[in-house]
């Protein structure tokens with residue numbers, strides 16, 4: 540249990556942020572897990588009891604063993620906390636892992652029911668098990684207004700797999716955490732098979748003739764964020780993916796939260812080290828040295844490697860890639876200049892503003908966003924000599 544979490548979306552006005560690791564332990568479940576930080580956090584705090592056997596060291600780094608451990612002793616202190624807290628339940632594991640028994644979940648639900656002053660946020664990558672167990676729990680406890688349920692979805696495929704289960708799960712608030720966002724997501728057109736689609740932001744179901752039914756519910760909260768970690772591991776989030784998701788939520792009057800850019804953030808220009816027409820003419824070592832030198836003075840990458848995965852064109856011909864030339868991209872270009880921010884995240888301003896919204900149970904939005912914000916990432920680069 541830890542009071543004072545840095546997770547931005549726990550900082551709702553009027554609530555103290557907090558994480559409650561009622562369960563620890565997990566295993567990788569989809570692409571979004573590739574750079575999971577949680578095993579490292581477990582090892583950093585290995586002096587804490589009950590963590591043996593959760594993580595193993597491999598040649599590639601730390602890895603989950605798949606063992607999941609519950610910590611019911613974390614629950615009683617919540618009963619004595621009078622000041623409202625916004626609590627992330629299980630940041631270091633998967634609450635709906637099959638090793639977590641129904642009786643354990645009943646203990647958690649009892650505590651959440653007895654502490655209506657707190658908001659509990661539960662995110663899962665196992666939405667079917669969440670659906671099955673929460674449906675049972677609701678028979679005993681009813682729908683608790685202070686329990687917000689959500690799924691993680693890092694791309695369109697996982698959105699289409701996980702969000703429909705979330706919409707069928709009884710909950711006061713339903714959230715989608717698109718973090719790390721590693722591909723575009725269109726929640727208004729979730730492929731439901733046989734030509735049908737679900738608009739998860741409005742709750743409409745339709746096909747090519749238009750809307751013909753209502754989904755069981757709609758999403759109340761969208762959280763967007765990029766990936767943090769070591770440069771060679773983490774995947775940049777294209778600004779258009781993040782902006783589009785936030786704009787879609789705004790159009791549907793759904794609360795939206797932009798948590799962070801992550802390690803890769805926007806840059807004001809593309810910088811390249813070789814002429815794309817002729818490619819690199821020197822040795823690999825010279826190329827590495829040229830890239831390192833360019834990066835040192837603030838060079839950016841224009842996404843050719845990873846953008847290709849999503850059918851985006853590589854950088855336009857006729858410009859030197861990786862030179863120190865400052866090259867603004869033409870308006871409407873599908874490319875985005877990005878750079879890695881070695882020491883901390885590239886911030887949480889996008890399109891000149893922050894997105895800090897929370898849904899209100901029963902309707903409405905708490906909005907603590909600020910506008911007319913300088914883009915932190917671009918601003919820092921302006922200090923770099925041309």
Ligand code: SF4
Pocket residue numbers: 565566567568569571572575576577630631632633664
């Ligand atoms: S589900 Fe979450 S905790 Fe588990 S491996 Fe994936 S990112 Fe890590």
